[in-house]
Amino acid sequence: MILRYELKKVFSKKINRIVLIGTMLAAVVFSMFAIGGVQYTDGNGTTHAGVTASRRLADDKNRWAGELTGDRIAQAVSSRKEMNSRYSYDVPDEEYGKTVQAYSDIIYFVIDVLTPDTGWDENVLYQLEDEQAEDLYSIYRENQQKMAEEYGKTPRQRQFLKEQYDKIDLPLTYEAKDSWDTLMVYVETYGMILAIVIGFLAAGVFVEEFRVRADAVFFASRYGRTKAAGSKVLAGLLIATIIYWTGMGILLLISLGVMGISGGGTLYQIDFPYSIYVMTYGQYCMLAVLGGYIASLLSASVTMLIAAKMRSANVAVCVPFFLFCVMQFIARALSDFLTFFKFTPDMLVNVIGCAKAPNIFQAGNLVFRQIPCVMLVYSALAVILLPFAYKSYHCYNLK
């Protein structure tokens, strides 16, 4: 019963309701942005955006759906080379809509495979022989070994990278994944907004008594220094969980509901062949969602601790903004401390950036990747901070 009323206290406040409604509306707006972010070119060369565009694009691209064998890769490369010889670099929109758009992901994959550690260079495609295109996976495997050698600083790291690459099942299976790809940017941005909003709401849980001067009655009550203080911690976590999953649920439901879930099973390597995270687009999206959730829990824990210590929410509510937003800009400014900024909390809402880079670290014999490490550390920290928030609150004035 304490928990129920603790939540009621938070959600009965007008400012909190306004913030909450605003946050939920933002989920709808972000969904609209995601939906509007996909463009489809039809056979007449007309470009469409909006509600039907992503599904039409998926239908078009899914003509190439299925196992991406060497023959099919060669077929796509051959077609693209023919287009290039016919139109040079400037393929007309009609032709793009009729043919090129459908296999564009495959072409990008080929170029990415051929340029593992150099900049994007489309010319490599046109220099590729038919036999080489058919045997692209051999080049891919060779380059994986090279990447492992280049990015692995120790034998253990090299072995680790090779093990990750070995997990990639070849040939890849292809399905249009544009809805997931577009959604990711909004999942991360919205996740960051949710973490900041959750921090704002959770901070209030521990300062409401002091703000309205109800602390005397609270602490003079039977459970004021025990269960009721514990319920505040629980309320903060529940607020984080309910708001996060409701907001994110709205964003995912509307976006995927409209754009479709085609490509959820496509490997992320179709876009980033040398990524050390072997996962499907569905898993990639869930990883970003999970990162946002951990960020929200951390935000709730940190703000509750600061609020409980300071008896004021003023500083506490600014901290999540600093951790998840300002930190990104500081990292860009202080490039000498790159390694440090690979472990800062803003990485939780930057899964897109982390997944691309082959960042691995070693402690003793243990080699680990950036995303699992960041997620594990901050999940643990979110939990570890809670008893401190409880402790500094429940013995208020009695030390």
Next chain:
Amino acid sequence: MVGRNILMELELRNVSKEFDGVSAVSGVSVTMRKGVYGLLGVNGAGKTTLMRMLCTLIRPTAGEILWEGSDILEMGADYRDILGYLPQDFGYYPDLSVTDYMMYIASIKGIRPGAARKRTGQLLRQVGMEKYEKRKMKTLSGGMARRVGIAQAMLNNPKVLVLDEPTAGLDPNERIRFRNLISELAEDRLVLLSTHIVSDVEFIANRIMLMKSGKVFYQGTTEKLLSSMDESVWHCTVPKREVNDLVRRYLVGNVKSAPGGAELRILAKEPPAEQAVREEATLEDAFLLYFGEKVGGTDDTEI
């Protein structure tokens, strides 16, 4: 267990509290049992600090507070289970309804939902707030909020009820109502009522404690207090030009304009004026004598 309940004794042993080296309460030793205790003192006497220690909100710098022989801080939740507290600066959650507020306080007092609902209904009826149970707390007047305040303090049917300046800021009607309510609720429990308004205590307290500069320097009945006064109370009417002189020389309670001069209530060993008539002393006179100043607001003496 029954024996312990009958004992119902709250004992303060040489309790002191300092804030940054400044003494707020100094060496207070008092034993209280069932009944209503009035804690009187001017503002800043240390009443609120003493009460906050009694409610385990702050820890004494020295000394101990015992409930039926056990230290209240060590008893923790067990002591707070028998405690009801209405603070001087009664704060509440403005956006909760009266019922929700009561239910929340009931929950942190460990009362089960069914019993809490029943008790909330009873208490809101008793304090005359049943009509407003759905109103948000922030829409209540000061008097109404205080009535809810006393209701929350009573939710767990406390053995120790601590009321810190419960009538401060209330209009005369609300104060009378509040005093009656406290008298009603005082049965079978220890009530400690702190105030600087003498008339509140005069009506409802069985025993009185006088506090000044952090020390309790008197405890006993009103009668004993009045009989121990070494000055008498005199009523006289004097020409207006003599008023200032009398005010300078004596402790003067009331000064009231009257035809041909002013009526004065004076504390003195001997008649301060020729026509002065001795009157029976009241608690207000005692307050004037011991604290050397007139008490409360102007409405205090008019009730």
